[in-house]
Amino acid sequence: MFNLILFGPPGSGKGTQSAKIIEKHGLKHLSTGDLLRSEISRQTALGIEAKKFMDKGELVPDEVVIGMISTVIDANPTCSGFLFDGFPRTSAQAEALDKLLEFKKCTINVMLALEVGEEEIVQRILLRGKTSGRSDDNNESIIKARIKEYKDKTEAVADHYRQFDKVVMIEGEGTVEEIFEKLDVEIVKRIPAKEQEASTLND
Ligand code: B4P
Numbered sequence: 001m002f003n004l005i006l007f008g009p010p011g012s013g014k015g016t017q018s019a020k021i022i023e024k025h026g027l028k029h030l031s032t033g034d035l036l037r038s039e040i041s042r043q044t045a046l047g048i049e050a051k052k053f054m055d056k057g058e059l060v061p062d063e064v065v066i067g068m069i070s071t072v073i074d075a076n077p078t079c080s081g082f083l084f085d086g087f088p089r090t091s092a093q094a095e096a097l098d099k100l101l102e103f104k105k106c107t108i109n110v111m112l113a114l115e116v117g118e119e120e121i122v123q124r125i126l127l128r129g130k131t132s133g134r135s136d137d138n139n140e141s142i143i144k145a146r147i148k149e150y151k152d153k154t155e156a157v158a159d160h161y162r163q164f165d166k167v168v169m170i171e172g173e174g175t176v177e178e179i180f181e182k183l184d185v186e187i188v189k190r191i192p193a194k195e196q197e198a199s200t201l202n203d
Contacts, residue, residue: 057145
């Protein structure tokens with residue numbers, strides 16, 4: 001199994017780049033943001049609870065997110081690996097993920113961390129807000145709250161994986177294609193040959 005974390009501040013392009021990585025390498029995409037938005041649109045109890053936090057730019061409580069991830073990992077016993085997008089976002093989530101993977105006798109292979117400046121992030125998210133319909137995208141004070149949550153609670157997650165020498169920083173400003181090429185070089189270096197053959201067949 002090849003397991004990758006795509007990391008970075010809100011609006012750094014995790015969702016955008018995940019789509020391209022999945023297309024080329026065929027990992028199972030696991031975006032906690034997408035999973036939470038799906039719960040909200042289906043108006044489940046979990047979604048109604050999560051929306052209260054997301055609308056304020058705050059992180060959803062760890063136990064909710066960890067339970068959701070655990071369900072998806074268990075439902076995909078035979079996949080070639082996971083691309084974790086937007087997860088883990090706190091140290092407690094990182095520790096829970098390590099334990100879930102340990103049960104499966106595998107681990108995180110690499111964390112690719114996108115670096116994007118705050119001004120660029122705010123502009124990107126406001127632009128997306130014009131069409132996304134996301135209530136957390138079109139108000140600058142909510143976007144700033146998301147950035148503050150990232151600095152206060154999420155940045156430390158990179159330190160957790162740095163102690164195992166698993167973090168690679170990637171310049172996240174430039175065209176989508178330029179950034180994808182930099183990410184892809186790091187993936188190809190690490191992905192096992194078996195998985196590479198499967199993704200070439202998919203090309
Ligand atoms: P997420 O859904 O994870 O979203 P995100 O941080 O907004 O964005 P991402 O980095 O994926 O950016 P994207 O590619 O879309 O989180 C939303 C909320 O869910 C959180 O605030 C939190 O409340 C909750 N949540 C999610 N996971 C959680 C967890 N684990 N624990 C607790 N709470 C959790 O790109 C952004 C925009 O930039 C797009 O419009 C895109 O087109 C544009 N863009 C991308 N690349 C570009 C480039 N190179 N140049 C210019 N524009 C670019």
